[in-house]
Amino acid sequence: MGRVIKYEGGAMDTATTEKLKAFVRGEMTWSEVEGMTFAEAKAIAQVGCDLAAAGRYEEARILFEGLVEGNPKDSASRAALGTVYQKLGRLEEAIAEYSAALERDPSNPVALVNRGELYLRQGNRQGFTDIANASEADPNGETSAGRRAKALVKAIALVAAEKMKAEQAQARA
Template sequence: MTTDPKAMAATEATKPLSGPEMLERAMQGFQAFEQGNYENARAIFQDLADRDQAEGYYRTALGAVALAVDDLDGALAHLDEALRLNPQDNAALVNRGEVHLRLGNILQGAKDFARAVELDPEDKDPLTARARVLAAAALQSAEEAQRDSGGGTEG
């Protein structure tokens, strides 16, 4: 039996997976991501996304993998799809906000961070703290850009 995730995905593609098997695969993908094995994580989450196209988590994970390897366009596409499937996905919002910041789309990034903070007013999700920090950075960048362009007002 092979342990190569691409080979496993190819041979298992015809066999349906149960809910617990899907969860186990997702946990394997998350562990691969945490270990920096992004290609393995991508293969696992792509297989899961292909199997269950209605589950936004797999798209969020694919977006996080793409972001980790600086594939900003790919990350944006996956995260947009994740948010289409689940508009209240805090991880997708924060990651998409970061993608927007890195692409120079400061206002779009700030909107995603603001939405993430709005969805977690009690700061229960650790991503909300990250969203607050990135929102502050986006605001500072926007203010600096406005000053640099001469768009500031003096009073």
């Protein structure tokens, strides 16, 4: 992958100068300035996922932080970074990354189910909505996040049913 920004003395070419100006104006991401392709970003993300799956969260964090820094619009990388932060116990940062992912892609099942779970642990009722939305975003359970969302919906429903039964039994007694 050739990089756009190479300084070898002398004047910078016009195309590079225009890309840098577009970056400064917020019209391009750094990944776009550098010419990173989707395939290259996907390959780096896969390495990050493999590292996380192996429990090497700090290394995965570094890769995903780099991807997010290069392209803050990338919902999948933001959700993956949130997952790594969650595994590292950096829960507020995880929620922030999941929320940023959802600003770009409101139906990202990874961000929805993980943020939903964290919100529920905090006692925040928005967690129910996030988990329901994650289940709707992947209705056939094609992703692990979608399957997890469905399992959480079932578990929540079972707990609610048991609570109702217990309350009814108390009311009769």
